[in-house]
Amino acid sequence: MIVSLSLIVVRLFSVFFFMQALTLLPTTYASFYVNAQEPAVRLDLLVLALNLFICVLLFCYPRVVLVGLSLARNGDAMKQDAVQTFQAAAIAVIGFYFAVDGLQDLVYYHIYLWNLGTYQLTGQPLSPQDTAAYWTAAIQVALGVGLVACAVGLSKVFNWLRNLAPSANSNT
Numbered sequence: 001m002i003v004s005l006s007l008i009v010v011r012l013f014s015v016f017f018f019m020q021a022l023t024l025l026p027t028t029y030a031s032f033y034v035n036a037q038e039p040a041v042r043l044d045l046l047v048l049a050l051n052l053f054i055c056v057l058l059f060c061y062p063r064v065v066l067v068g069l070s071l072a073r074n075g076d077a078m079k080q081d082a083v084q085t086f087q088a089a090a091i092a093v094i095g096f097y098f099a100v101d102g103l104q105d106l107v108y109y110h111i112y113l114w115n116l117g118t119y120q121l122t123g124q125p126l127s128p129q130d131t132a133a134y135w136t137a138a139i140q141v142a143l144g145v146g147l148v149a150c151a152v153g154l155s156k157v158f159n160w161l162r163n164l165a166p167s168a169n170s171n172t
Contacts, residue, residue, distance in 0.1 A: 006089035010062035013093045017100070018055035024048055039115040046111065047104055054100055065089075065096045065148060081159065088155035095147025102140030109134045 028041075028048050035041045058065065066089055109130065116125050126134065147154070 006066055006086055007062045009086075009089050010065050010093055010096075011059050013097065014055045014058035014062070017097070018052060018059070021048060021051040021055065039119070040112075043108060043111045043115070047108055050107060051100070051104060058096070065092045066151075084155045084159050087158060088151040091154050092148045092151035095144045095149075095151065097144070099141050099144025099148065102137040102144060105133065105137035106141060109137070 025048065028044050031041045032045050109126070113125055
């Protein structure tokens with residue numbers, strides 16, 4: 001049961017992210033239709049297509065995000081702590097969100113730099129703000145992947161901390 005709930009959470013997340021990307025489709029398509037030769041417009045369309053593709057894959061294969069969970073299909077899964085499993089799934093989904101969001105920015109900056117080199121445009125490739133945003137996106141991807149990879153361990157730490165709290169029934 002808890003395994004099914006964890007998979008449902010991942011699929012709901014993919015639907016949310018898909019709908020969020022879908023709201024950008026009309027403006028991106030209109031910009032592409034008007035300025036198809038502009039590299040930045042093609043870049044926006046490529047990033048949007050990447051987001052939609054990742055969301056569809058995530059909906060079809062939700063166990064990819066739950067890589068660290070032992071998702072047994074028999075009765076042993078019922079014996080596990082349900083809160084810990086569901087909490088680990090939520091941590092993995094949050095990590096996946098941050099990883100995909102950072103990946104979107106990294107793809108944008110890499111293709112932007114590639115376009116600068118391809119068309120021999122002069123000047124500073126990235127402004128200081130863009131350089132900071134690039135490194136922020138790289139760190140965001142690394143931390144997001146770290147959350148996905150360490151979701152079970154973090155959930156165990158949170159459960160351990162929760163168990164340290166004094167119970168409501170104790171008189172001391």
